[in-house]
Amino acid sequence: MIGIIGAGAFGSALAVTLGREGRDVWLWARDARDLEGQISRKLPGVELPESVSITADLEDFSRADTVLLALPTQVLGGFLTENSATLDSKALVACCKGVDLATLRGPTALIAEACPAARAAILTGPSFATDIARGLPTALTLACADEAVGHLLQHQLSTAVLRLYRTTDVTGAELGGALKNVIAIAAGVVIGAGLGDSARAALMTRGYAEMVRLARALGAQGETLAGLSGFGDLVLTCTSLQSRNFRFGHALGARETFDPSTTVEGVATSKAVTALAARTGVDMPVAAMVAALVDGRISLTQAVQSLLSRPLKQE
Known part of the structure; x- marks a missing residue:
């Protein structure tokens, strides 16, 4: 099971491309208005596959070994601290771009601080959510300091149209x-x-x-x-x-x-x-x-x- 936190455009697009491969995906939305049935408000005209389940309860992620964090960088640290008991020990993949203004740290450092037992990684690169959701070819970088974990995540998160390249240079x-x-x-x-x-x-x-x-x-x-x-x-x-x-x-x-x-x-x-x-x-x-x-x-x-x-x- 793959958990995705954040039902904005990018989080929903990742749910769509992974769900189309038949993978068991749970998509967490803080605001239920972002999702009406299996339709994302952030991606007009795009329907979530049946293999994608929608939830507002993070406890549903207890079975997820990998969780994608599709949240803005400036709210990521606070969210992780608030929910560390649920998320620690999992593979946590940041899907945001930025430097935290309060700490001057990047997303993986925020993960390490709030969830020290987690395996931190980041998914980044040239991509528009609408392209991913439409099934257009996209290539991204998956960065993880632990090469073995990075290798596993690379294969777990790549799809027929989403190609991930691996690096340890987080x-x-x-x-x-x-x-x-x-x-x-x-x-x-x-x-x-x-x-x-x-x-x-x-x-x-x-x-x-x-x-x-x-x-x-x-x-x-x-x-x-x-x-x-x-x-x-x-x-x-x-x-x-x-x-x-x-x-x-x-x-x-x-x-x-x-x-x-x-x-x-x-x-x-x-x-x-x-x-x-x-x-x-x-x-x-x-x-x-x-x-x-x-x-x-x-x-x-x-x-x-x-x-x-x-x-x-x-x-």
């Missing part, structure tokens, strides 16, 4: 998924402000360099950032309006309103990353610009000027 995979959200906001600002595709390409390239610098400073392998969880996810989220982070940045750049009920992980992550950069002495001008812009400390004009006025240097 730090690199986590930071790739977290940092690309910040760069995606900046890319959205560029396009929303009408600065053009050439400017976006330059922004993505320099943003990627920032991602690698911080990841290496925190002990990650640079090549991990060149994979699905870094470069792959960066390309996807910086070039599509399906990305919430890109849409948010686009609204900022175009001076338009944005739905405040939409979770935009890159907002909190930009602030956490700026703190991490200061702690490690890593120069991250794009992340710093995003953090200042979303906080209202600088205007859009000032944000653009802050990047264009950077000193000329060797690439």
Whole structure:
């Protein structure tokens, strides 16, 4: 049995793709309105397979050896602490991208702190929930420090259309998924402000360099950032309006309103990353610009000027 906590778009999409393979899946929803019968409100027109059971009681997960945590990073730590008695000792796979603003930790560190007996892993990479739910081919990174556990999870969670690549570099995979959200906001600002595709390409390239610098400073392998969880996810989220982070940045750049009920992980992550950069002495001008812009400390004009006025240097 596989448990999935969080019946948002991504959690529901994972339930759909695993359920279509006939696997026994239990999907937990805090808000019953997210699911009406076997239909997900977050994925219009997509029906959950019969092998997916819906529950609002975490005790139903007692038989689950593997639990996917499809919750926003900023609420993950509190949820794990509150429900550690039920979740400890299981394989817990974080399905979120970000850095916890309160602790400056990634999802697997939050798992380890709240559930020390759990086997922690993270599932990340370039993916839109609607693509997964529609059965379109998708490849993701599964990162687990324990190679044997990672191997088991890779086979347990892969499907005919969801291909998982394994790594033990958890730090690199986590930071790739977290940092690309910040760069995606900046890319959205560029396009929303009408600065053009050439400017976006330059922004993505320099943003990627920032991602690698911080990841290496925190002990990650640079090549991990060149994979699905870094470069792959960066390309996807910086070039599509399906990305919430890109849409948010686009609204900022175009001076338009944005739905405040939409979770935009890159907002909190930009602030956490700026703190991490200061702690490690890593120069991250794009992340710093995003953090200042979303906080209202600088205007859009000032944000653009802050990047264009950077000193000329060797690439």
